[in-house]
Amino acid sequence: MVKTGTLFIVSTPIGNLDDITHRAIKVLNEVDLIAAEDTRHSQKLLQHWGVSTRMTAVHDHNEKQIADRLIEQLKNGLNVALISDAGTPLISDPGYNLVNRCREHQVPVVPIPGVCAAIAALSASGLPTDQFLFIGFLPVKQVAKHTLLERLNAETATTVFYESPRRIADTVKAIVEVLGEQRRISIGKEITKTFETFYAGTAAEVLAWLLEDANHQRGEFVLMVAGAPENDSELPPESLILLKTLMQELPLKKAAAITAQHYGLKKNALYQLGLTLND
Structure with missing residues (x-):
């Protein structure tokens, strides 16, 4: 009887290629197949660490279709590593359908922990970390964005978002309008990269900082918002x-x-x- 293979969820660097564990490199070398969000992007990391394992693409547009094929390969004994472009898979990245299907078919799923942009930014934010709520990306449309922020107005835990450079200023402006200009905010951008920057202050101060220089709006952002007072x-x-x-x-x-x-x-x-x- 063929022993079922294992799906490894492998965290990869979010910028600095040295931010990867020895265990992650070992797993990437030993598995039969690497399922990558973007094979061209991941090839740079694998070449850097001398990993020659073959890859296949698993992303938002094909995950449901390719999951069936991967499940069959896993059940036939192949070991597969799932990686995203950066950070921990499934955290605002593809992988949920595959992992869910593995659980349905009793295929072992093993996490290989490592970098996560949200956790890295939160640890250096200066905001309370005893309780936090991760939202991922806010809605693009203004009405939906305002509606979600209104639901979070009374949230006492620190709230963590991801945001793109194109929308960071609009999102902070929405926070000023809905949560108030005095709400404390900390933003981290280009974390672990050459131009890593953290800036903290009131929502109004952070918005002013973003608008004073176009360079302040460049990069990938983690936006953290202090919770409302508890009493x-x-x-x-x-x-x-x-x-x-x-x-x-x-x-x-x-x-x-x-x-x-x-x-x-x-x-x-x-x-x-x-x-x-x-x-």
Whole structure:
């Protein structure tokens, strides 16, 4: 009886080719086949480390179709390594359908851990890391983007996004509009590469930094947004001043909404605080 092969999920560098484990290189050399997101891109990495294992392409457009063929090869005893263009496969990269099918067919799946852009950026962000929520890429369309951000307005964990250079400024502008210009943000771009850059500040400050120089918008971005305060006692004193000022001219509900948007706070918390000020 033929022993079923194993699918290895192998993390690869996100920029610096030295960011790969000895185990990853060993696995890439020993498997029968490497399933790569882009074989031309991955060839550079494999040549750098002297890996000559044959490759096949597995990407968003063919994954469902090629999964059946790979499952048969795995069940016939071949070992396969899945790699993406950079980082850990399946983390905003192809691979879910293949891994899911492997689980359905009792094909062993073994992760070979390594680099992940989201984790690398978060570790150097200066934002809380005890709890975080990874979203991946935000929707391209503005309405959908704003809707998702509104759902995240009360999220207390640090939120992590990926973003492209073409949309980074628009996305930070949307954060200013929905979560408030005072919400803390940290961005990392070109992580592990020559022009690696981190910049942190309020949403308004980060937006201004992006717009002051076109070079600031170049590269692949990890965008991290601080969570909302967990309780009323964490409300910044400035928000109370603004709330009181607005309450003199506007209904409490409207004053609370404006203050919440400006400082990236919970509307309900400010509304409840406003009720106590009216007493």
